[in-house]
Each structure stands twice: as structure tokens, then as C-alpha cells.
Amino acid sequence: MQKRFCACGRAVYVRYGWTGAVWTPEFIFSARDNGARLAHCPACGRSLEIDSLR
Numbered sequence: 001m002q003k004r005f006c007a008c009g010r011a012v013y014v015r016y017g018w019t020g021a022v023w024t025p026e027f028i029f030s031a032r033d034n035g036a037r038l039a040h041c042p043a044c045g046r047s048l049e050i051d052s053l054r
């Protein structure tokens with residue numbers, strides 16, 4: 001689990017999920033959250049991309 005930051009400063013957590021072929025980054029709300037994945041930053045709505053997070 002990695003903690004990364006959106007450009008707006010909102011912390012998001014990254015984990016890697018196995019799709020059966022490749023490991024893909026999944027963005028989640030907090031370290032405790034095993035559920036919902038985020039497609040967009042909950043604070044600013046920016047699309048979450050691993051390369052755009054700090």
C-alpha cells in the first residue's frame with residue numbers, strides 16, 4: 001500500500017490488483033478501505049492516474 005497525493009493535496013492510497021494478466025494500480029480512499037475504488041479524486045474530481053500523483 002502506497003500513500004500518494006493528488007495535485008490538490010488530497011491523500012489517496014494505492015494498492016495493486018492482479019487482473020489475471022497484469023498488476024494494475026487501484027486507488028482507494030483510506031488505508032482501511034478494502035472496498036470502493038476511486039476513479040476520481042474525492043476532493044477535486046481530477047481523474048486519478050498513477051503518473052499524475054505525487
Ligand SMILES: [Zn+2]
Binds near residue numbers: 006007008009010042
Ligand atoms: Zn484532487
